[in-house]
Amino acid sequence: MTDRIDLQESELDALFSAAADATPLPSSTLLERVSADAEAEIANVAVARPARGAGLFARFVSLIGGWPTAAGLATATVAGIWIGYAVPETVDGLAGSAWFTGSNLDMVEFTASFDSLLGEG
Amino acid sequence: MPFDALNEVSDEALLVAFGNGDRDAARALTLRLTPKVMGFSVRMLGDVAEAEDVTQDAMLRLWRVAPKWRQGEAKVTTWLYRVVMNLCTDRLRRKRGVALDAIEEPVDETPGVEAKMTAAERVRALEEALQVLPERQRQAVILRHIEGISNPEIAAVMDISTEAVESLTARGKRALSAALAGRREELGFGDD
Numbered sequence: 337m338t339d340r341i342d343l344q345e346s347e348l349d350a351l352f353s354a355a356a357d358a359t360p361l362p363s364s365t366l367l368e369r370v371s372a373d374a375e376a377e378i379a380n381v382a383v384a385r386p387a388r389g390a391g392l393f394a395r396f397v398s399l400i401g402g403w404p405t406a407a408g409l410a411t412a413t414v415a416g417i418w419i420g421y422a423v424p425e426t427v428d429g430l431a432g433s434a435w436f437t438g439s440n441l442d443m444v445e446f447t448a449s450f451d452s453l454l455g456e457g
Numbered sequence: 458m459p460f461d462a463l464n465e466v467s468d469e470a471l472l473v474a475f476g477n478g479d480r481d482a483a484r485a486l487t488l489r490l491t492p493k494v495m496g497f498s499v500r501m502l503g504d505v506a507e508a509e510d511v512t513q514d515a516m517l518r519l520w521r522v523a524p525k526w527r528q529g530e531a532k533v534t535t536w537l538y539r540v541v542m543n544l545c546t547d548r549l550r551r552k553r554g555v556a557l558d559a560i561e562e563p564v565d566e567t568p569g570v571e572a573k574m575t576a577a578e579r580v581r582a583l584e585e586a587l588q589v590l591p592e593r594q595r596q597a598v599i600l601r602h603i604e605g606i607s608n609p610e611i612a613a614v615m616d617i618s619t620e621a622v623e624s625l626t627a628r629g630k631r632a633l634s635a636a637l638a639g640r641r642e643e644l645g646f647g648d649d
Contacts, residue, residue, distance in 0.1 A: 340638035352602040374483035377520040
């Protein structure tokens with residue numbers, strides 16, 4: 337048996353280089369398996385997320401009929417606050433007109449009078 | 458989004474995008490990372506079918522961790538190599554049922570072969586020699602010299618110091634040189 341001489345650094349590097357160049361590529365079947373797992377995870381996360389994210393406010397919005405209703409409600413609220421705070425002239429004028437004054441309201445009689453029944457006969 | 462547009466995007470950003478349900482990110486990560494995982498697995502296990510199973514398992518773990526992934530905490534490849542390393546270790550231990558760090562004898566000296574080995578045959582010889590290295594040396598040598606990963610990153614993957622990585626790769630290379638000494642003519646290096 338002859339003496340064996342260990343490989344030199346450069347010889348070993350040549351082997352490493354050959355191995356790096358010959359990196360085995362994943363088969364198309366494996367890539368499909370990996371992609372299918374990714375797709376399944378995306379589906380799982382999509383299913384889990386709404387349940388986890390449905391907070392009190394989201395449930396309230398859903399209860400009143402969704403975002404269009406919520407938007408209408410918000411608009412009405414803002415308008416009400418603005419009217420109450422700014423007291424536009426038209427509203428003030430309307431409130432101060434004769435139609436809504438107390439004295440005039442006293443004179444309005446919407447029900448039929450029973451005075452005629454108190455008469456003779 | 459055009460697929461090419463994702464070539465410049467980091468693994469970390471793609472993983473976060475995948476966690477938010479981005480299918481383009483999933484495709485880009487699959488094509489970018491599966492070959493790396495497969496290459497490392499097959500060299501660690503020396504068996505393509507087993508390496509494919511490990512690759513699928515490691516990528517599945519990556520998909521599952523994505524929604525919780527926070528950019529800046531770790532490199533995706535570091536995390537992934539560590540997962541692959543652990544999966545390979547589990548399989549090797551199950552298969553062998555013995556301590557892997559027991560140093561085995563190098564491959565037997567084979568009779569000289571006249572013809573030079575092709576590159577593929579050189580690769581096969583190296584892979585055979587890698588299989589007889591102690592597991593930690595094999596991991597370090599593959600990651601450093603075949604996968605081309607830096608010593609600090611290997612240290613993070615293996616959870617050891619950079620000095621320990623250097624020591625493992627040096628011992629691994631010495632063992633490989635000795636193991637392949639009897640095949641130098643066969644490998645086309647001549648008989649010095």
